[in-house]
Amino acid sequence: MKKILISLAAVTLMLTACGQNSKKEMKALVAYFSATGTTEAVAKDLAEVTGGTLYEIKPEVKYTDADLDWRDKTSRSTIEMQDKNSRPAFVKDLKDADSYDVIYIGFPVWWYTAPTIINTFIEAYGFEGKTVIFFATSGGSTIDKANKDFAAAYPKINWKAGKTLNGASKDDIKAWVEELKN
Numbered sequence: 252m253k254k255i256l257i258s259l260a261a262v263t264l265m266l267t268a269c270g271q272n273s274k275k276e277m278k279a280l281v282a283y284f285s286a287t288g289t290t291e292a293v294a295k296d297l298a299e300v301t302g303g304t305l306y307e308i309k310p311e312v313k314y315t316d317a318d319l320d321w322r323d324k325t326s327r328s329t330i331e332m333q334d335k336n337s338r339p340a341f342v343k344d345l346k347d348a349d350s351y352d353v354i355y356i357g358f359p360v361w362w363y364t365a366p367t368i369i370n371t372f373i374e375a376y377g378f379e380g381k382t383v384i385f386f387a388t389s390g391g392s393t394i395d396k397a398n399k400d401f402a403a404a405y406p407k408i409n410w411k412a413g414k415t416l417n418g419a420s421k422d423d424i425k426a427w428v429e430e431l432k433n
């Protein structure tokens with residue numbers, strides 16, 4: 252009888268542990284790069300909606316207005332975006348990168364794709380086997396090319412198609428995050 256009771260207690264304990272496990276919330280990181288503040292505003296809303304940790308991908312050397320001039324063939328952003336191997340440095344200070352289950356990465360669309368500092372960020376932490384989702388702001392271009400290019404370049408990441416969130420309200424963002432759970 253004593254043995255049966257002990258076994259029953261063990262089974263109950265195991266079931267409770269499993270139940271708690273399945274209820275475990277996914278830990279989210281909302282990392283973003285923003286040169287002029289537009290993506291930053293969206294990132295803040297997304298962090299609030301997801302309860303995720305907000306993290307700014309800060310370039311070691313800040314982009315000046317001249318750096319951002321896309322009409323200038325010799326500007327820093329033009330030169331970086333023309334060189335697929337450019338990896339602008341960022342301040343590498345993200346703590347416990349491995350503890351996140353879902354990583355949202357936000358950026359302004361540059362030359363129809365993600366700024367190469369996003370490659371630097373991804374390569375710094377790897378995120379292999381993690382779920383990564385892009386979000387962006389733009390002057391009208393979509394995020395489709397970035398979704399495609401990055402999924403091909405980093406196949407060990409579990410990519411979910413990202414979205415441009417131009418002018419998105421907090422409710423729009425909430426609806427998108429819900430959609431992603433399906």
Ligand SMILES: Cc1cc2nc3c(=O)[nH]c(=O)nc-3n(C[C@H](O)[C@H](O)[C@H](O)COP(=O)(O)O)c2cc1C
Nearest residue numbers: 285286287288289290359360362363389390391392
């Ligand atoms: C160098 C550079 C290239 C850009 N290229 C594009 C582009 O290809 N398509 C587009 O719709 N917008 C483009 N934009 C506009 C930005 O994506 C847009 O203004 C964005 O919201 C800025 O976000 P931020 O304030 O977070 O930096 C470009 C801006 C810069 C500075």
